[in-house]
Amino acid sequence: MSALVMGNTWGSFDWPEHWQLTKDLDAKPLGGIETGQIRGLSAKFQSEKTELTFLFRQISGANRAPKPALSGAQPGGPSIAEVRGLKVPLLCITGTEDVVFPPPLVEGLAEQVPGAECKKFEGAGHSVYYEQPDGFNNLILEFFARHTGQGEVDGSKGAAKVCEEYKMHGEGSTNCSCTVA
Numbered sequence: 001m002s003a004l005v006m007g008n009t010w011g012s013f014d015w016p017e018h019w020q021l022t023k024d025l026d027a028k029p030l031g032g033i034e035t036g037q038i039r040g041l042s043a044k045f046q047s048e049k050t051e052l053t054f055l056f057r058q059i060s061g062a063n064r065a066p067k068p069a070l071s072g073a074q075p076g077g078p079s080i081a082e083v084r085g086l087k088v089p090l091l092c093i094t095g096t097e098d099v100v101f102p103p104p105l106v107e108g109l110a111e112q113v114p115g116a117e118c119k120k121f122e123g124a125g126h127s128v129y130y131e132q133p134d135g136f137n138n139l140i141l142e143f144f145a146r147h148t149g150q151g152e153v154d155g156s157k158g159a160a161k162v163c164e165e166y167k168m169h170g171e172g173s174t175n176c177s178c179t180v181a
Contacts, residue, residue: 003089003147005140008126009101010092010109013077018108025102042097042125056130083112089147090116093139095124095131117143 010018037046038057046053090113094106103120110118119139124131 001088003091003144004086005091005093005143006106006109007093007136008095008098008106008128010105011077011083013079013083015080015083018080018105021108022101022105025104039100040125040127041131042095042123044097044123045125045131052130056127080112083109084114086113086116089143091140091143092116092118093121093128093136094118095121095126095128097123098126098128100126 037043038053038060040060041053041056090110092106092110094101094103096103098106107118107120110116121128121132121135129136
């Protein structure tokens with residue numbers, strides 16, 4: 001692994017102090033959001049972008065996988081000591097309106113890893129990638145280009161190529177796991 005991005009999460013690993021902070025902040029990883037609201041989107045986004053909110057709800061409804069019980073450390077996850085020992089560049093992303101994992105939780109993770117970066121997206125909820133896709137994609141592409149030496153960001157065409165697979169297989173290929181914005 002050359003670099004790591006943690007988007008709107010702190011990893012839910014074995015870190016008792018952070019689990020206590022989760023409770024202290026009244027984070028809502030398992031619900032507790034106002035009736036009719038989507039916990040993954042900011043309230044403002046939901047009120048201003050009703051069509052995209054409808055689409056988000058439809059996409060979410062297609063995901064029938066059980067939601068993880070986020071009430072304690074996730075099985076098989078790293079300890080805080082292991083996380084502190086990360087040797088790859090880390091980018092943590094959070095939205096200022098995230099009620100699932102509020103910014104102090106994500107920022108707390110970044111503070112534990114030497115050299116980690118943390119970016120807050122103003123007004124975004126838990127799904128920054130959905131609410132502010134251009135800013136989200138550009139941030140990640142720039143981060144990977146800077147830290148892996150493999151990425152290209154081509155602002156003139158609005159396209160980004162993040163790995164050699166993309167260059168080999170081309171846009172739209174099902175053989176490629178690259179991100180294209």
